[in-house]
Amino acid sequence: MKKTKDREKPHFYCSKCGKEVPFNAEICPSCRTSFTKVMCPECHYSNEAKFFSRGCPVCGHMAPALSLKQKQQKAKLAVNKRDIVFLITLPILVILFVLLALLYLRS
Ligand SMILES: [Zn+2]
Numbered sequence: 747m748k749k750t751k752d753r754e755k756p757h758f759y760c761s762k763c764g765k766e767v768p769f770n771a772e773i774c775p776s777c778r779t780s781f782t783k784v785m786c787p788e789c790h791y792s793n794e795a796k797f798f799s800r801g802c803p804v805c806g807h808m809a810p811a812l813s814l815k816q817k818q819q820k821a822k823l824a825v826n827k828r829d830i831v832f833l834i835t836l837p838i839l840v841i842l843f844v845l846l847a848l849l850y851l852r853s
């Protein structure tokens with residue numbers, strides 16, 4: 747049980763201008779950079795600010811830097827190729843089926 751460091755609060759620094767910013771700050775009061783995630787400068791673990799309320803959850807570092815919004819997470823391509831193929835082939839199959847049924851009924 748280590749309770750000696752409980753009183754230490756984590757510090758947050760803007761990764762752009764380096765100024766200390768309040769916990770859960772969404773915008774740097776100094777340079778107006780907007781933050782989305784917090785990154786630990788020690789182990790480079792990044793997550794939402796709430797996970798850093800007691801410092802870095804991975805290495806325990808108490809001074810994580812707020813990372814920039816500019817880090818664009820590659821948006822997972824939600825469009826599944828399978829879905830596209832399915833959406834294209836299904837109507838074609840239905841039309842073919844209807845045509846075949848009509849031909850069959852006429853003959
Ligand atoms: Zn800043």
Ligand SMILES: [Zn+2]
Pocket residue numbers: 786787788789790791802803804805806807
């Ligand atoms: Zn860390």
